[in-house]
Each structure stands twice: as C-alpha cells, then as structure tokens.
Amino acid sequence: MLNVLARASVSRVVDPIGRTLVRAGLTPNGMTLIGTAGVVVASLVLFPLGMLLVGTFVVWGFAMLDLLDGAMARATGRPTAFGAVLDATGDRLADGALFGAIAWWCFVVDDNRTAAVAALLALVLAQIISYVKARAEASGLTAEGGLIERPERLIIALVGTGLHGFGIPHTVEIALWILVGLSTATFVQRVVAAHRSAREAGR
Template identity: 40%
Template structure:
C-alpha cells in the first residue's frame, strides 16, 4: 500500500543524492547513519512519552529510507552487499520502533489500555521480524514469497502514526486497536507466505 510511495521518493531524493555524491558520501554510510538515528529516536523519544515528536522525526527518516539506494545507483555502487546491509539494518530500525512503543506502554501503566497496547506492540515486534524472514528463507530454498498484506512501510505507518497522534487528542483505544490490527495482519502475511512457498515447492517436488 504505502510502499508505492517509493518511486515518488526516488524522484524527490535524487537531487539530494547528487549533492551527497559530490561530497563523497557512500551509500553504506547513509544506510548506517539512518539506522542509528531512527534507533536512537525510537528508543528515547517514544519510551519517554514524546510520541508526536518521535513519530514525526521517525517518519521523516523513514521517507528518506530510499536515499541510500538512489545514491548507490547514481554512483554505480549497487551491490549484493549494499542490498544485504540495507535489508538487515531495516530490521534493526523496525525492531527499535516497536520496542520503543512497547516500552512506552510498560513505563506508563497509567495510560488507558496500557497492558493491551504493550501486548499488541510486542506481537507486532515479533511478527514483524518473521515476515521478512519468511521471504528470505523462501528465496534461500528457491521459492518466492513477496505477497502479503503487511509490507514494511505499511507496518511502520499503521503502527506509529496512531500512537503519535494520541498526543494531539486521538483516543488511545484507536492506537491500541491499530496495533492489534497490525499484529493480526502481520500474522496473516506470515501465513500467506508459508502457504505460497509450500505450494511452489510441492509443485517441483519429485
């Protein structure tokens, strides 16, 4: 769903990538810097209750996620290593975001539906790691599993936006409901990918 913004962001980020290229900045440096910043924001601002500020800043850096890829293409440095590093560090950023949300509910037990929110956020954290793992393992055994209803960008937006807007009046029940829906969607996505891989491998089995 929200992943369709990637092509638009590539166009928007190309001028910035050209500037970074002239300054000698490497794609790997951009990938690592983005992960460090998002992780730091998620594990400080969110647990401390600065939800709107944290959500906005993390959202901005999430939109810049394509910058390293644009820079790699412009510099001619696209490689399997770069793709591996980017994918691996994306998992670190995602885990930091949902860990930050979980810690917020744990550290603020007086917040409405705190227990529900903590459990839902923890489920998102666990299942969010399984979704890309299922795709990676599928490719390792010669199958393809890119289907599902909870892609990375979708998970970040659905999980982070409602909790951020509780700072400006959105009921906490809306945020906890969104996290619950996201956890269910992630679980469904895992099931879809497992089913897809099984169907592909059964067809080629002797």
C-alpha cells in the first residue's frame, strides 16, 4: 500500500547506505541473514519475557536491515534470483517469530486469550497473503497490492507493542485486531486479483 513516492523517498535515503556497506565488504545476502536472525532472536527472547518496549525497538532496528539488503543488491548491480528467494524466506521466518512471540506474550504474560487468538490469526494471514502472491507469480499471474503489505503489518504490530511498553493499555490487542481485519481484506483482494489475472490470460 506504500505508494511509489514513499518507496522512492526511502530508496533515496537507503541507497547511499547500501553502497557504503557494499564497499565495506558486506553482501546483500549476509545483510538478509543478519536482519532475519536479529528479528527472530529478539522476538523470541524479549517479548516472552514481557520486555515489550525494548523488544519493539530492537525488532524494528533489525527489520530496517530488510531495506538495506535491497539497496545493497542495487548497489552491486547484479541482484540474484537466490537473493530474492532468501529475502522472501527471511521475511516469512521473521513474521512467524514476531507474531508467534506476541501470541506467547498474550497467552502467558498478559493472560489475554482473545488477543492471543488475534495474534495467531495475524500470523496465519501474513503467511497466506504472501503465499497467494508467490503462487500466483509462479503460475504466471499477478496478485499485487492490497490494503496492507509487510511494512504496514510491522508498523501496526510494533506500534501496538511499543505503546503498551510505554504503559498505554490494550494497544497490543487493538493493533492485532486491526491487523486481522486489514489482512483479511488484503487476502481477499489478492485472491480476486489473481482470479482477474487468470481470466484475462484465458486460464
């Protein structure tokens, strides 16, 4: 949902950083692995311990590395098909760890089963939304866009955990149910887009 102007603005900021990191000897795939490992470890360690504020900032910092691996790939001038696969795989692992950890916090720390259900639904929907697009593209179809994509999911989830970490109650549950609603709409949008693409292709 982030518009082209916003993406272009972000690229203008991160592309110089990407070129600097490449000159320093780092690789896009290495940055993907660092970012994914950081999000997974921070999520699974900090959130279950109830450290929502610290966890929010640490996870957000590592998630931002996802912007840099693309900038680094552009800087090398030779982005690879395997790099794209690794990046997408890392995103799914990171999303699963984040929402799984939030679900654990809801169940065990906050004792809020309703919020935990929302976290699990958000986790499943995040994976399905990405799968619909990937499967459509593998079939030669398109299933782009929708109300929210991965950046928006991260923003909404981490705003909820961060605000709760600052002492504002109920923000995690509110953020999760907003995610469930928007993700459900996005899932439907992508299935409809794939169906329309198939019909236009005569398949």
